[in-house]
Amino acid sequence: MVQIVEPRAPSHPNQETNMQKPIDLRRVTSPLLSEIDEGVSQTLAGLRERWQPSTELRQHRRLGTERDRHAAAAFLAARYGTLLDPGRILLANGTQNALLLLLSALVPRGGTVLVEAMTYRQIRDVAAMLGLNLVSVALDEDGLLPDAFEAACRLHRPSVLYCIPTVQNPSASIMSAERRQIVANIARRHGVAIIEDEAQGLIPRDAPPPIGSIAPDITWSVTGLSKCLAVGLRIAYVVAPSAAILHETIATFEDMAFWYVSAVSAALLLHHIESGAAFALTDAVQREAQHRQEVAARLLPSTMLKSGHGLHIWLSYPGVRGDEARAAAFNAGVLVRSASEYSVDGDRDLPGIRVSLADVSREDLIVGLTLLSGALSPPAGT
């Protein structure tokens, strides 16, 4: 008989004896909500009646079907303040897959992509796979710095700017509408295309419109559904400047299936949107994110909490490097990510840590944030 041995839960290094697990505030994903099980179960039951596997599973869903793309336009309508032309939208296998597709189409091998000085970590992997140079552009609390962006355009002649204006990863900032306009104007002047990553674009209720709606002529906006619905769907919507540019850009890849969405995921998503359940779930994620942001604001000193939007926050303490803060958090039993993990230039001295609010229960979040506050606050009187 095969004996199944449960893997030992990793114990906290300072608490070997009581085997307490660290509270892991590293992963940013959609929070666990009861609406997921209820809503998806209903959609699956509906699918059984309406779906014909023998037809649908034997077809590729290149770009997504017409219905998929109409549903995408409906799902994005509140964010864009208008119903987009479905012809501009394609469905890809998640944001990472969309980035691979877009960067290989828009940037020649050896070409340059500008990115925020701290950014989504996997963009480095994608750039390395494609043989592209990443050049960092400085950030402030509003996001990408226009002067630094313009200087980098002059110096490096990039093909693309990849940026995360809404709930920046990791700094949690939301770029103002004015800054978005300025960035778009600079990009247009220098002939630079923008790839805007809207990973958390649908989560804050008060974010300015995407750069894709301010400057649709030069922007590719990618809205992954991993944070507002579920990471396991592996679907992202890509909004192209126009239907014609979309076809022209992906012409080389049109017969390659690596980016075609899975028919099962796409059908599930389609019916989830058409039944209204996807909107209800995104609403629930927005409310939960808001609630958790309020908890963080209550539990953490305002001097430490630099920014909080969507599903994560950014903590920083003057004179404390992110790696030191991460070590202090670890010693207190909390796992977080340090600024250095997001640095495009490998800068290990950057201040700040990213703390996810999303991937633990509400109870564990309170414990984790309380431990963090104690571990990172300076002793009284200093």
Ligand SMILES: Cc1ncc(COP(=O)(O)O)c(C=O)c1O
């Ligand atoms: C900024 C950003 N882009 C993309 C992703 C990944 O998205 P997807 O699951 O759609 O590939 C993440 C997830 O962590 C992210 O933070």
